[in-house]
Amino acid sequence: xxxxxxxxxxxxxxxxxxxxxxxxxxxxxxxxxxxxxxxxxxxxxxxxxxxxxxxxxxxxxxxxxxxxxxxxxxxxxxxxxxxxxxxxxxxxxxxxxxxxxxxxxxxxxxxxxxxxxxxxxxxxxxxxxxxxxxxxxxxxxxxxxxxxxxxxxxxxxxxxxxxxxxxxxxxxxxxxxxxxxxxxxxxxxxxxxxxxxxxxxxxxxxxxxxxxxx
Numbered sequence: 611x612x613x614x615x616x617x618x619x620x621x622x623x624x625x626x627x628x629x630x631x632x633x634x635x636x637x638x639x640x641x642x643x644x645x646x647x648x649x650x651x652x653x654x655x656x657x658x659x660x661x662x663x664x665x666x667x668x669x670x671x672x673x674x675x676x677x678x679x680x681x682x683x684x685x686x687x688x689x690x691x692x693x694x695x696x697x698x699x700x701x702x703x704x705x706x707x708x709x710x711x712x713x714x715x716x717x718x719x720x721x722x723x724x725x726x727x728x729x730x731x732x733x734x735x736x737x738x739x740x741x742x743x744x745x746x747x748x749x750x751x752x753x754x755x756x757x758x759x760x761x762x763x764x765x766x767x768x769x770x771x772x773x774x775x776x777x778x779x780x781x782x783x784x785x786x787x788x789x790x791x792x793x794x795x796x797x798x799x800x801x802x803x804x805x806x807x808x809x810x811x812x813x814x815x816x817x818x819x820x821x822x823x824x
Contacts, residue, residue, distance in 0.1 A: 630668035639782045645690040703772045708812040713760035730800045791821040
């Protein structure tokens with residue numbers, strides 16, 4: 611993931627510890643690190659060509675999220691991460707996006723609708739190109755647009771927390787079939803937003819995310 615990184619650098623708007631925590635989380639979701647495995651700071655630091663300090667901070671971030679645990683005399687241990695955990699995050703994400711839809715109702719100016727439509731068009735283009743990763747990126751930008759529009763700091767915080775895990779899960783687990791299952795309800799969701807049919811949009815996003823689980 612990293613060829614060479616140094617303390618204090620930022621890539622893609624993320625701090626170095628956040629990048630490292632994402633790297634470790636990817637390993638867990640892929641099954642390269644499983645429940646009970648010990649995460650050795652020195653090994654991660656060597657693998658990523660960085661010092662142990664940002665690795666230690668990354669592990670703290672994962673501990674706060676309940677992904678790893680500090681065990682006396684054992685160090686940092688991977689906690690169980692099951693399909694139920696993913697479903698729990700999906701359930702929360704559905705509620706967050708639905709809340710975003712409700713809070714954004716009075717913010718749909720022509721300018722915002724135009725920007726949203728532009729994101730929608732790009733997502734559909736990536737679907738037609740069968741580019742799974744870029745399709746994920748563009749659909750996430752569309753969801754993010756809705757979440758950030760009301761400028762509700764609590765909503766944004768909850769979204770970012772859940773999205774970090776679900777986004778990595780999607781990148782690891784999604785394939786063309788998953789994308790094809792997700793897409794029709796995504797189309798329904800975005801179309802309903804553009805038509806100001808917010809009730810339908812909330813129903814569609816619930817179904818879309820369920821199908822995105824696979």
